[in-house]
Amino acid sequence: MRVLDVLTADIRAGVIKPGERIPSESELCERHKVARETARRAVRVLRERGTVRTEWGKGTFVVGPDERGESD
Numbered sequence: 001m002r003v004l005d006v007l008t009a010d011i012r013a014g015v016i017k018p019g020e021r022i023p024s025e026s027e028l029c030e031r032h033k034v035a036r037e038t039a040r041r042a043v044r045v046l047r048e049r050g051t052v053r054t055e056w057g058k059g060t061f062v063v064g065p066d067e068r069g070e071s072d
Contacts, residue, residue, distance in 0.1 A: 003032050003042040011051060011062055018064030022052060 007028075010016045023031065028039035043060055046052045053067070054060040 001038070001042055001045075003028055003034055003039055004045055006032070007042060007046060008051070011046075016062050018062050018067075021059040021061050022046075024059065 007016075007022060011022075016022055022043070025036055025039045025043065028034070028042070029036055032039070043052065043054070047054060047060070051063060052060050053063050
């Protein structure tokens, strides 16, 4: 899934850092020319992987290693 791959790559490369908001569903739809459900699915997979967390009314944010229970 292209949107998921791009978001994952941006997070791994540090383009979107821990604590920063990822683009909204509407922004993802516009930027990648995909349906809202496609954007929603990509964000849901990232959330299930523990890569992001969604705060109602605020957005979806990248989770830092300390929030994931990872150590460096």
